Amino acid sequence: MRFLSILFLTFALTTVALAGEWPQWRGPTGDGRSDEKAFPTTWSDTENVKWKVPLPGAGNSTPIVWKDKVILTASTGREHTTLHVLCYDRATGKQQWDTTFFASPAPAPFSQFPPQRGHAAPSAATDGKVVVALFGSGDLVGLDLDGRLKWFRSLATEYGPFRNEYGVSSSPVLHDGTAFVQIDHDAESYLLAVDAATGKTRWRTMRAAEDNWATPLVVDVGGKPQVVCLGTKKATAYDAASGKEVWTLDGFERLCSVTPFVRDNVLYATSGPRGEVVAIDLSTASEDKTPKVMWRSKKIGPFIPSPVLVGKFLLIPDDQGTVTCLDAATGKELWKERAGGRARPSPVVADDVVYLIGLDGTTTVFKAGTEFDPVAKNKLGEDVAASPALAHGCLFIRGDKHLWCIGK
Amino acid sequence: MKLNLAVLALVVPATSLPVGHTMAADPHDEAIQHLLATGSDAAGADKAQKAVDALVAAGPKVLPAILAAVPDDVVKANWLRVAFTRIVYEAIREKKPIPADELLSFVNDKTKPGRSRRLALEAVEKVAPGTTAKVNDGGLDDPEFGADAVAARMDKAAALQKADPAAAAKLYREAFDAARDFNQCLALAQRLKALDVSVDPLARLGVVRDWLVVGPFDDPDEKGYATAFPPEKAIDLTATYAGKDGKLAWKSFTSEAPDGRIDLLKAIGPHDAAVAYAYTVVNCPKDQEVELRASGDDNLAVWVNGTKVIDHPTYRSHLRIDWHRAKAKLKAGENRILVKVCQCPAPKEKAPGPPAKWEFHLRVVDPEGRGVSLPVAVPAPKK
Numbered sequence: 150m151r152f153l154s155i156l157f158l159t160f161a162l163t164t165v166a167l168a169g170e171w172p173q174w175r176g177p178t179g180d181g182r183s184d185e186k187a188f189p190t191t192w193s194d195t196e197n198v199k200w201k202v203p204l205p206g207a208g209n210s211t212p213i214v215w216k217d218k219v220i221l222t223a224s225t226g227r228e229h230t231t232l233h234v235l236c237y238d239r240a241t242g243k244q245q246w247d248t249t250f251f252a253s254p255a256p257a258p259f260s261q262f263p264p265q266r267g268h269a270a271p272s273a274a275t276d277g278k279v280v281v282a283l284f285g286s287g288d289l290v291g292l293d294l295d296g297r298l299k300w301f302r303s304l305a306t307e308y309g310p311f312r313n314e315y316g317v318s319s320s321p322v323l324h325d326g327t328a329f330v331q332i333d334h335d336a337e338s339y340l341l342a343v344d345a346a347t348g349k350t351r352w353r354t355m356r357a358a359e360d361n362w363a364t365p366l367v368v369d370v371g372g373k374p375q376v377v378c379l380g381t382k383k384a385t386a387y388d389a390a391s392g393k394e395v396w397t398l399d400g401f402e403r404l405c406s407v408t409p410f411v412r413d414n415v416l417y418a419t420s421g422p423r424g425e426v427v428a429i430d431l432s433t434a435s436e437d438k439t440p441k442v443m444w445r446s447k448k449i450g451p452f453i454p455s456p457v458l459v460g461k462f463l464l465i466p467d468d469q470g471t472v473t474c475l476d477a478a479t480g481k482e483l484w485k486e487r488a489g490g491r492a493r494p495s496p497v498v499a500d501d502v503v504y505l506i507g508l509d510g511t512t513t514v515f516k517a518g519t520e521f522d523p524v525a526k527n528k529l530g531e532d533v534a535a536s537p538a539l540a541h542g543c544l545f546i547r548g549d550k551h552l553w554c555i556g557k
Numbered sequence: 558m559k560l561n562l563a564v565l566a567l568v569v570p571a572t573s574l575p576v577g578h579t580m581a582a583d584p585h586d587e588a589i590q591h592l593l594a595t596g597s598d599a600a601g602a603d604k605a606q607k608a609v610d611a612l613v614a615a616g617p618k619v620l621p622a623i624l625a626a627v628p629d630d631v632v633k634a635n636w637l638r639v640a641f642t643r644i645v646y647e648a649i650r651e652k653k654p655i656p657a658d659e660l661l662s663f664v665n666d667k668t669k670p671g672r673s674r675r676l677a678l679e680a681v682e683k684v685a686p687g688t689t690a691k692v693n694d695g696g697l698d699d700p701e702f703g704a705d706a707v708a709a710r711m712d713k714a715a716a717l718q719k720a721d722p723a724a725a726a727k728l729y730r731e732a733f734d735a736a737r738d739f740n741q742c743l744a745l746a747q748r749l750k751a752l753d754v755s756v757d758p759l760a761r762l763g764v765v766r767d768w769l770v771v772g773p774f775d776d777p778d779e780k781g782y783a784t785a786f787p788p789e790k791a792i793d794l795t796a797t798y799a800g801k802d803g804k805l806a807w808k809s810f811t812s813e814a815p816d817g818r819i820d821l822l823k824a825i826g827p828h829d830a831a832v833a834y835a836y837t838v839v840n841c842p843k844d845q846e847v848e849l850r851a852s853g854d855d856n857l858a859v860w861v862n863g864t865k866v867i868d869h870p871t872y873r874s875h876l877r878i879d880w881h882r883a884k885a886k887l888k889a890g891e892n893r894i895l896v897k898v899c900q901c902p903a904p905k906e907k908a909p910g911p912p913a914k915w916e917f918h919l920r921v922v923d924p925e926g927r928g929v930s931l932p933v934a935v936p937a938p939k940k
Contacts, residue, residue, distance in 0.1 A: 227704055230672065249642055250635045251672050257880045258738070288631070291599075298639045299606065300599040303631045307597050314875045335871045348599030359871075 171214040171538035171545070174272035174320035174364050176497065180410035181457045183499040183539035190502060190514045192555045194530040199543060199554040200242035206233055208269025209493065210320070212547050214239060214540035215275050218294065219554075221547060222282050224252070224267035228259040232268060232284050236296055239541060242554060246296030252286035253305035256312070266534055266549070270318035271364075274328065279345045281328045285316040289330060291348050300348025304332065304341070308353075312336045313360045318406070324367040324374060324389065327351060333361035333380045333405075340365065340378055340387055352392035356380065362406035362453075368416065370395075370434045377416065379405040384418050384427075386434065396439040400427065408455045408495075415443065415477070417463065421450025426465055428480060444480035449473050455495040455536075457503060459517040466496055470507055474517060486521035489513040494536040506533050510548060529553065585619050588612050589626050592636035605636045612640040617648045617655040620680070624663055627673040638676060645680045657681050664692060671701030678702075697735035700925070707732045707741050714748070726752040733761070737926045739878055743816065763921040763928030764817035765837055765894070767935050769794065770810050770824045772833030773900070775801040781832040781899050782856050782870050788834040789897065794938055801831055807938040810835075818876060818918040821898060827912040830902040835917065836895050839931040841887040847929055851896070852880040853917040858897040861885045872901040878918050887921075891934060894919070 175181050189197045206223030213220050217240065223233040232250040237243065252268060268285035275281070279299060280292045287305025292298055304311075311317050312335040319331045323345055330341040338358040342351040361380035367389060368375055374389035385397045402424035409418040416429040426446035434440035451467040458464070463477040470489035475482055490507035497504050498517075502524065505513045510529035516522040531548035538545040543556030591608035595601035612619055623641045627634050648655050660677040663669055681688045693709040696702040714728035726749065733745040733756055746758035759766060774786045787798050798805045810824040821833050851859055851867055854876040859867035866883035900915040921929045 226675075227708070248639065251631055251638060251676075253631045257877060257882070297606070297643075298609065298636070300602040301595070301632050301635045302597075302599055306631060312871075314877065335874065348602055350598055359873075 169214075169541045170216070171212075171540040172276065173213060173274035173322060174211050174536070175408055175410065175455065175495070176539065178410075179322075179366060179408075180412060181455065181495055181497045181536070183497070185539065185542060186500040187542055187557075188499050188502070188504075188539055188544060189555055189557055191525045192512075192527045192529075194528070197555055197557060199556040201551045201553045202237060202242040202244070203551055204547070205235070205247070206231075206269070207267035207549075209266045209318075209534035209547070210269045211272040211536045212538045212545040212552060213273050213275060213280075214538050214545060215277055215294070218245065219538075219545055219552065220273050220275065220280055221552065222269040222271070222273055222284065224269045224284065224286075228255065229267040229286075230255075230259075232286065232288060232290075234273065234280065234282050234290065234292055234296065237552060239543075239554075242552070248292055248296040248298065250284075250288060250290065250301070252284065253288050253303045253310070255286065256310045265316075268316065270316055271320040274321050274323045276323045276326075276345070279323075281321045281323060281343075281345055283317070283319075283321050283330055285311060285313075285318075287311045289321070289328075289343070289348075291328075291343075291345060299346070302343070302348055304330075308332075308339065309336050313362075315360075315362070318362040320364045322365055322367060327389070329365050329367065329376050329389075331356075331361075331363070331365045331378050331380070333358040333378075335360055338380070340376065340392065342376075342389070342392060354387055354392035354394065356385070358383075359403065361404065364408040366409050366411065366416075368411050368431060370431055373436070375434075377409055377418075379407070379409050379418055379420065381405065382420075384409070384416075384429070388436070395436045396434055398427075398429065398439055398442070400425070400442075400445070402450065404452065406453050407451065410455070410458070412458050412477075416440070417456065417458070417477075419450040419456060419465065421448075422452040422468070423448045424450030426450060426456070426463070426475065426480065428477070446475055446480045447482065449482075453493050453495075457496050457498045459498050459501050459503060462517040464496065464503060464517055466492060466505060468492060470505070470513075472496075472505065472521070474521070484520055488515060488521065488523075489526075493534045497537055497539050499539050504537060504539075504544065506537060506546070508532055508534060512537075512546075585612055585615050585622070588615075588640075589623065589637070592640065593626065593628065593633050595632050595636050596630075597632070609636065609640045609643065613643045613647060615644075617644055617653060620644055620656055621659050621663070624660070624673055624677055627670065627676070629670070634672070641676060641680070645683065649683060655680060655684060657684050661688070664688075667699060667701075674701050697731065703735060704738045704741065707736045707738065707745075711741070711745065711748070718748075718752070722752050726754050730754065730756075733758075736761075737928075739816075742928075759817045760930040761928050762817075763930055764812075765839065765919050765921065765931075765933065766812040766817050766819075767933040768810050768812075768819060768824075768835040768837045768896075769807045769935055769938055770819075770821065770833060770835045771798065771805050771807045772821070772825045773801040773828040773831030774798070774805070774833070775830070776832045776899055777830045777902065779830075779872050779899075779901060781830075782858070782872070782897070784832075786832060786834070788836070788895065792836060792893065792895065794836075794936055801828060807836070809935065809938060816878065816918065817920070818878075818916050821900070821915040821917070822912060825915075828915070829900055829913070831900045831915075833898050833900075833915070834895060835898070836893070836935075838891050838893055838934045838936065839887070839921070840934050841889055841892055841931060843889050845887045845923075845929070847885055847887055847921050847923060848926075849883050849885050849894075849919065849921060850879040850881070851917065851919040852876045852878055853896070853898040854914045855899050855901050857881060857917060859883070859919065860893075860895040862888070862893055872899065876914065876916050876918060879920075887931075
């Protein structure tokens with residue numbers, strides 16, 4: 150019975166099957182995984198490049214893919230005062246639209262307060278009805294799929310400028326018509342729930358948190374959706390309907406950048422640098438009950454990249470390109486390998502093949518098993534700080550200068 | 558209408574009507590009013606969507622009216638922006654003319670809001686490529702395009718530097734004299750130095766380098782920021798205080814850092830869980846309204862003539878030059894500035910490496926953002 154309850158009652162609500170799409174940061178299942186097969190494993194700056202287009206601005210948000218559209222965000226100008234939501238044709242790379250905005254006034258000149266790649270670190274999210282995009286300038290927008298503005302919120306004006314020394318990177322997530330936005334910074338931190346159709350606030354819950362960068366995760370616990378936020382030494386779950394805090398779990402590091410994910414009722418949460426990976430049994434959670442910790446790893450947590458799970462192998466990338474493989478059931482370390490160079494992008498996985506991109510644009514392709522099994526190293530010839538998207542048989546890679554479609 | 562390239566000489570004809578002249582008579586003013594009725598919490602968004610469609614249907618003739626209506630409020634401004642940009646996009650796609658001359662007049666009017674001028678320039682650039690370069694060529698003192706003009710002048714000088722260093726130095730000097738941006742001033746000083754021209758960028762930027770410092774006071778539990786240690790109660794440069802590691806006295810410190818930051822690790826020493834104070838006196842020739850721009854690692858409080866003007870209590874902050882800003886009134890004669898900066902306790906499992914940074918930076922600028930260089934009259938500390 151417990152098995153069945155695990156199977157049917159609790160699952161990441163972001164894991165609604167969306168074959169072929171990559172609708173948000175960390176993909177359709179919220180864990181960097183695509184259920185498609187037959188993605189290319191080798192390429193260069195000329196081989197297996199379906200198309201490549203120059204980008205008008207800076208950013209390290211992940212491209213999202215919905216049907217014929219590839220959508221991403223950027224910012225331009227000396228002070229990054231112009232914000233862009235860009236859309237390209239998935240088949241050809243031709244720009245479909247570029248909707249631009251004034252950024253909310255910044256508390257200090259951008260040149261003295263430089264998130265490395267402008268205000269476009271958070272990835273957009275879509276459910277096919279609305280595209281929601283957040284910018285480090287404190288602006289949250291909702292567009293239709295043709296780039297027409299549905300609503301605009303200046304969170305910086307309404308609740309105060311974002312005070313985050315590295316910029317904001319937490320991406321909005323969409324669930325059942327609500328966009329959840331986690332703003333953890335050096336002022337009053339909060340989790341905001343917005344009606345994705347109208348932009349109006351459903352609720353805003355204050356959080357006892359300092360600056361963090363992790364994206365929230367919507368999970369189903371006992372038939373009720375909860376929003377799990379990682380930040381400042383805690384994992385905290387909120388009732389998705391009301392914003393009320395329902396449980397909290399201590400034992401994390403102060404800095405939390407890594408996005409948690411859930412698979413088969415187990416929540417995997419990581420903080421760091423040098424934090425533990427924590428596996429949490431969500432079947433033991435409820436409105437008045439904090440879930441049980443199944444295991445805690447050694448202190449191997451990275452600062453930035455998020456992990457992936459391949460079968461029973463939990464792969465924890467660090468910021469220097471080393472991957473540690475844990476047994477997902479026990480947390481026991483199985484192997485550790487220097488897979489690539491310095492990395493910001495998070496790995497993605499499809500058909501048990503892992504794609505790990507380094508900052509220099511070299512992708513290490515490998516299979517995860519009882520040992521590290523390298524497949525290829527593919528150089529793009531362009532720096533890459535964004536995580537890739539896997540959709541419709543292609544990899545979509547956002548370089549510092551171009552958007553690439555890698556496909557056969 | 559085809560853009561008359563002669564207009565690109567950036568001369569505003571004396572007979573030009575003010576942009577927005579047609580606004581009152583514009584039949585689409587009602588649509589604009591819907592956009593101006595938007596607000597917090599996505600208020601008015603439903604009507605605004607329809608209003609944008611109405612303005613787009615009206616076409617390029619309403620562009621000047623939209624531009625003139627863009628307010629400071631960023632929500633309203635963005636609704637007008639999306640209408641404006643969609644009209645321009647549609648016009649280009651359908652090969653319809655836009656009123657480029659009128660938009661260019663708006664660009665050249667320095668009394669108009671900067672971001673609206675930039676929006677207009679982006680539109681004109683689409684139909685007349687090269688316009689931005691021409692605007693930048695003449696706008697060193699432009700409140701909106703000045704920094705772009707400085708950057709363009711720097712590029713031009715760099716291209717000349719080998720072939721004609723004297724001409725390059727002249728361009729760099731013009732740019733330096735106009736620059737307000739912190740990084741541009743420093744970069745220009747470096748380039749001038751390479752051409753044997755000496756300038757003082759920190760004086761130009763109003764950076765205060767000369768201080769008296771005292772510390773470390775003990776702060777074991779991160780309550781030091783909220784604790785008023787003796788220098789906070791009264792400045793007595795002859796006093797000694799009980800400190801974290803013994804008796805403390807004021808001592809002089811002058812920053813030698815290229816950006817003028819005060820490194821408290823050098824000025825006081827490598828301490829964790831500590832509080833430091835820095836004090837200086839600046840002489841003002843007249844009563845003057847200024848802006849203080851400061852930042853500290855970890856946190857920062859600044860008092861001017863006994864009044865706290867900056868209060869950033871967060872431990873574990875990094876120094877970001879100009880991050881915290883406050884208006885202040887300086888009086889003719891001596892003005893006292895006191896700074897407090899804490900250093901949080903070291904983490905229990907600190908990785909090997911250099912001590913955590915402990916520093917601050919402070920400069921004084923005028924209301925237009927130009928550095929105000931004020932003579933510092935720091936009294937000598939007690940020997």
